Amino acid sequence: MHSMMMVVRREYRERVMKKSFWIGTAIFPVLMVALTVGPMALVGLSGNKPQAIALVDGTKKLREPLVRELGDQKLKDGTPRYRIEDVPIAGTIDATRASLEGRVRSGELFGVLTVADDIDAENAFNFYGKSVGDIRSIAEFQGALRRAIIGLRFEKANVAVDKDVVAKLMAPVEMETFEVQREGGSTKKGFLGVYFGTFTFVFILFMTVLLYGIAMMRGILEEKSSRVMEVLLGSISPNELMTGKILGIGLVGLTQVAIYMVTAGALRFFVMAKFSGAEFSGVVSTFTPAKLVLFLVYFILGYFMYVALFACIGAVCNSEQEAQNLQAPVQMCLMLPMMATIFFVGHPDSLVAVVLSLTPIFAPMVMFMRICVQTPPAWQIALSILLTAATTWILFRAAAKVFRIGILMYGKRPTVPEIMRWARS
Amino acid sequence: MTTAIAIRDVVKAFGDFRAVDGVTLDIPEGEIFGLLGPNGAGKSTTIRMIMDIIRPDSGTISVLGKPASDNVRNHVGYLPEERGLYRKMKVLDVLEFQGTLKGATPRDARKEAQVWLERLEIADWGMKKVEELSKGMQQKIQFAAAVLGNPPILILDEPFSGMDPVNQNLFKDQILALHRSGTTIVFSTHQMETAERLCKEIALINKGRLVLSGPLARVKEGFGKNSVLVEYTGDGAFLASLPEVARIDDYGAYSEIRLEAGADPQGILRALSGRLRVTKFEIVAPTLHNIFIEKVGAPAVPALERVGDA
Numbered sequence: 001m002h003s004m005m006m007v008v009r010r011e012y013r014e015r016v017m018k019k020s021f022w023i024g025t026a027i028f029p030v031l032m033v034a035l036t037v038g039p040m041a042l043v044g045l046s047g048n049k050p051q052a053i054a055l056v057d058g059t060k061k062l063r064e065p066l067v068r069e070l071g072d073q074k075l076k077d078g079t080p081r082y083r084i085e086d087v088p089i090a091g092t093i094d095a096t097r098a099s100l101e102g103r104v105r106s107g108e109l110f111g112v113l114t115v116a117d118d119i120d121a122e123n124a125f126n127f128y129g130k131s132v133g134d135i136r137s138i139a140e141f142q143g144a145l146r147r148a149i150i151g152l153r154f155e156k157a158n159v160a161v162d163k164d165v166v167a168k169l170m171a172p173v174e175m176e177t178f179e180v181q182r183e184g185g186s187t188k189k190g191f192l193g194v195y196f197g198t199f200t201f202v203f204i205l206f207m208t209v210l211l212y213g214i215a216m217m218r219g220i221l222e223e224k225s226s227r228v229m230e231v232l233l234g235s236i237s238p239n240e241l242m243t244g245k246i247l248g249i250g251l252v253g254l255t256q257v258a259i260y261m262v263t264a265g266a267l268r269f270f271v272m273a274k275f276s277g278a279e280f281s282g283v284v285s286t287f288t289p290a291k292l293v294l295f296l297v298y299f300i301l302g303y304f305m306y307v308a309l310f311a312c313i314g315a316v317c318n319s320e321q322e323a324q325n326l327q328a329p330v331q332m333c334l335m336l337p338m339m340a341t342i343f344f345v346g347h348p349d350s351l352v353a354v355v356l357s358l359t360p361i362f363a364p365m366v367m368f369m370r371i372c373v374q375t376p377p378a379w380q381i382a383l384s385i386l387l388t389a390a391t392t393w394i395l396f397r398a399a400a401k402v403f404r405i406g407i408l409m410y411g412k413r414p415t416v417p418e419i420m421r422w423a424r425s
Numbered sequence: 426m427t428t429a430i431a432i433r434d435v436v437k438a439f440g441d442f443r444a445v446d447g448v449t450l451d452i453p454e455g456e457i458f459g460l461l462g463p464n465g466a467g468k469s470t471t472i473r474m475i476m477d478i479i480r481p482d483s484g485t486i487s488v489l490g491k492p493a494s495d496n497v498r499n500h501v502g503y504l505p506e507e508r509g510l511y512r513k514m515k516v517l518d519v520l521e522f523q524g525t526l527k528g529a530t531p532r533d534a535r536k537e538a539q540v541w542l543e544r545l546e547i548a549d550w551g552m553k554k555v556e557e558l559s560k561g562m563q564q565k566i567q568f569a570a571a572v573l574g575n576p577p578i579l580i581l582d583e584p585f586s587g588m589d590p591v592n593q594n595l596f597k598d599q600i601l602a603l604h605r606s607g608t609t610i611v612f613s614t615h616q617m618e619t620a621e622r623l624c625k626e627i628a629l630i631n632k633g634r635l636v637l638s639g640p641l642a643r644v645k646e647g648f649g650k651n652s653v654l655v656e657y658t659g660d661g662a663f664l665a666s667l668p669e670v671a672r673i674d675d676y677g678a679y680s681e682i683r684l685e686a687g688a689d690p691q692g693i694l695r696a697l698s699g700r701l702r703v704t705k706f707e708i709v710a711p712t713l714h715n716i717f718i719e720k721v722g723a724p725a726v727p728a729l730e731r732v733g734d735a
Contacts, residue, residue: 006525014514227509231570233478234503235526237496405479 004240004247011248015215016255025256028207029263051110051137052083054103056096058117065151069144082141085109097128104130110137113145119152198372199341201295202365204257206338209303210331212253213310217323219245220314220403238404246307246396253303261292294371297385302364305392306334308399315403337365344369348376358384360391429454429578429609430475435484437470444470445481446633452611452626457604459624459641460613461713463721467633468613469506472582475611476503488578499528504571506582506613510555516542516566517551520573527574534573541569545595561592568596572603579603580611585619597623617714627713631721645710652715653682653690655697656705663700669693674715683715 015021055063063086073081089096093114103109111129118124125145127138147170223229232241309330317323337344337356344353348370357367357376363384370376430452437445445467452458462468473479475486477493488497510519517538524534542548545565550558555566564587572579581600585593600623604610614620620627621641628638637644655661656679664680665673669688674681684690690708697703711719 002528003526006522006531009525009531010522014511223509226512227505227507228511229509230478230505230507231503231509231523231567232526234476234501234505234571235498235523237477237498 001240003236004244007236007241007244008248008251011219011245012251015249015252021252021256024211025259028256029260050079050081050083052085052108053141054085054087054100054109054112056087056089056093056100056112056114058089058093058115059119059152061152061155062115062148065148066144069147070141073140073144082110082144087112101128104128113141119149119156125149195342195345198345198369201372202338202341202369204260205295205299205302205365205368206334208253208257208299209306210334212249212303213306213330214327215252216245216249216307217310217314217317217327218320219249220311221317221320221323224314224318239400242311242400242403243396246304246311249307250300250303254300257299291371294381295368298364298368298388301385301388301392305360305364305388305395306330308392308395312395312399312402315399333361334365337362337369341369345373348373354380358387360384360388363388427454428452429489430611431485431487432471432475433485435471435474435481435486437467437474437479437481443633445474447484448630448633448635450628450635450638452609454609455604455607456625457600457610457612457623459620459627460611460630461615461617461620461627461717462630462636463615466630468630469582471630472503472505472580472611472613475580476501499574500576500578502527502571502574502576502579504567504579504581504584506586508567510563510566510570512556513554515552515554516547516558519555519566520569523570524573527576529574537573537575538569541573544599545569560587561589564588564592565595568599572599576608578609578611580613582613583615584612585614585616617712617717621713629717629720636720637716641713644716645713648711648716648719650708650710651684651686652709652711653684653693654705654707654709655680655682655693655701655703657697657701657703659701661701664693664697667693667696672715681712681715683711683719 055066057063063084067084070082070084071080087096087100090099093116097112097114100109100112104112107130109130111127114126114128116124127141129138150170220229223232236244310327313323313326313330317326344366347353353366353370354376356362357370358380359366367376367381367384371381428451430450432448432450432452435445435448436443448467448471460468460471470479474481475488475493476498477496480494486493489500491497511522514522517535520538520541521531521535524537525531527534529537539548539551542551545568547562547565550562555563558566568584571581579600584596584600588596600610600612612620612624624641626639627641627644629636637647655664658678661675661677661680664670664675664682669684669690669692670682671685671688672683682693684693694706697706
């Protein structure tokens with residue numbers, strides 16, 4: 001016991017005292033924000049200069065309503081974001097469009113909108129742009145176009161409607177979503193908020209497990225290749241060494257998560273107040289105390305389960321290249337639920353979600369996602385915790401045995417049946 | 426004389442290869458014990474079983490009266506043949522860690538580590554990282570790591586391999602000092618000269634089996650005083666063809682001759698006179714080296730052959 005605590009102490013001190021730990025701790029949230037919010041923020045940043053759009057209009061009536069509808073979109077200095085340039089048709093619509101291509105290519109025009117004579121015809125509206133990837137601009141433009149066309153359609157159908165009435169009828173419908181809590185009452189939740197909140201947690205779990213699982217594996221490989229292992233085993237049993245290493249590295253991971261929790265808590269009070277937008281309040285509402293506790297439970301279970309697996313890989317391999325091959329499936333198991341976060345958040349009750357949330361290797365992540373979005377039956381949560389804990393315990397025992405035998409194997413890597421036999425023996 | 430380590434009918438096989446094949450051995454307390462044998466004989470496997478790093482397929486091992494599986498590690502210092510240190514750690518931190526593994530508190534372990542660094546003449550290097558040290562210094566650290574905690578038994582697996590003569594001498598002195606203070610020392614090696622000088626008791630293992638064991642003096646007696654040492658100047662090549670000579674180790678100016686059974690050493694002396702200038706002629710018991718060769722056949726079983734067998 002004393003020796004084991006000393007291994008915990010060494011692992012913890014050697015890792016937390018390193019500069020790389022603190023650098024990693026600082027970079028991690030930046031990376032996370034970059035991966036989640038980054039792409040959306042980038043799309044939102046689509047230039048702060050007016051965009052000229054050439055209109056080749058077969059109906060010759062669209063310019064005025066379109067300009068009006070686009071009028072709301074303004075740049076920071078208050079000038080309109082979109083400038084419509086009505087191009088008279090010379091010959092056919094297509095020929096006119098073709099004559100404008102050069103200006104589109106040079107960037108002078110953001111794009112060309114062609115409108116057929118008959119707005120009810122198929123493919124009546126076409127947009128030719130240099131970059132059709134600017135989703136935000138195109139979506140805005142399409143929305144304005146739709147509203148303008150609806151006005152024209154009313155006119156065409158000879159329905160005399162006041163434009164203000166049209167605007168009223170066309171007003172977007174905002175629906176707010178609430179999650180019914182088990183304790184009664186309900187919490188206001190938006191999909192995006194829930195998605196980001198969940199993804200944040202899953203991503204923390206994923207990164208921490210991967211980071212420290214691989215650190216564990218590397219540590220064992222290094223101790224084997226530098227021949228430290230046998231010196232250590234002269235003073236401590238393989239079981240104690242293994243347990244000590246896992247606990248020590250585990251504490252390092254927990255330290256890191258604790259740092260994030262405290263930081264997030266501070267952010268919630270000092271920064272979040274400034275951004276009371278729906279997306280952020282969704283993230284905040286995902287951080288309820290009960291969920292934090294469950295997050296810790298699943299974090300610890302998932303962490304130990306995967307780290308035991310990585311330790312096994314380290315114990316049976318002799319080089320990092322060898323370990324790469326074996327760790328790939330383990331990484332896939334970790335990656336899969338994270339990639340499918342959007343599915344699990346959208347369908348927390350689906351059969352796939354329920355089954356995976358009760359399958360130990362996926363449970364920590366999938367069940368946690370379900371908990372973030374809805375309130376799964378208590379028996380499912382209890383069962384998944386129980387199954388995962390049991391699996392972790394078995395893996396732990398098996399890992400210690402594989403470790404004991406594999407640790408002194410230099411040279412040949414054992415086959416899978418051999419490893420199974422060790423684990424059982 | 427009490428027994429420090431008792432090994433009974435121990436067998437350990439790796440696949441089809443029986444690394445240790447029914448060894449029974451008593452290692453007496455307070456002695457320097459030589460565990461001898463060629464490379465691949467099963468010495469390191471035996472030691473690993475004593476340390477409970479691997480477990481025997483059958484048979485028992487007890488250390489100080491307790492089964493080896495019953496956490497005997499705190500009573501045994503172990504310097505493995507394959508040894509290494511955490512390269513990125515500071516010397517004192519490494520030693521402190523090793524000391525704490527043996528049961529000491531970090532503070533006590535550090536104090537003891539400092540004492541050993543002084544004894545091994547590297548006291549100034551405590552705050553350096555291990556990777557900054559020369560190989561000889563790393564060997565000293567490894568030795569210190571093995572003896573920390575003052576264990577009653579010390580197992581040294583090929584302690585002098587790759588060591589320069591200065592360090593060899595330093596370690597020999599430290600080993601003898603530990604022996605005088607009552608430590609049982611198990612010393613595994615294939616260097617017969619060192620074993621002959623240090624060990625009072627020996628066991629010779631070959632191909633996983635015990636070939637002979639007992640006090641060195643009695644082992645030698647068993648072979649009788651049937652060897653002759655000759656120092657000479659001149660060409661001693663003809664010595665090998667003398668009828669009294671069973672085998673000869675010719676070192677040029679020095680030969681060790683093993684006599685045929687019943688041969689008279691005086692016959693050799695007569696044959697020498699006039700042909701060589703003899704500076705020394707001595708009738709002796711065979712050296713451990715010669716006993717080893719006679720029992721094992723060759724100084725070292727080629728490693729490749731063993732891999733092929735396994």
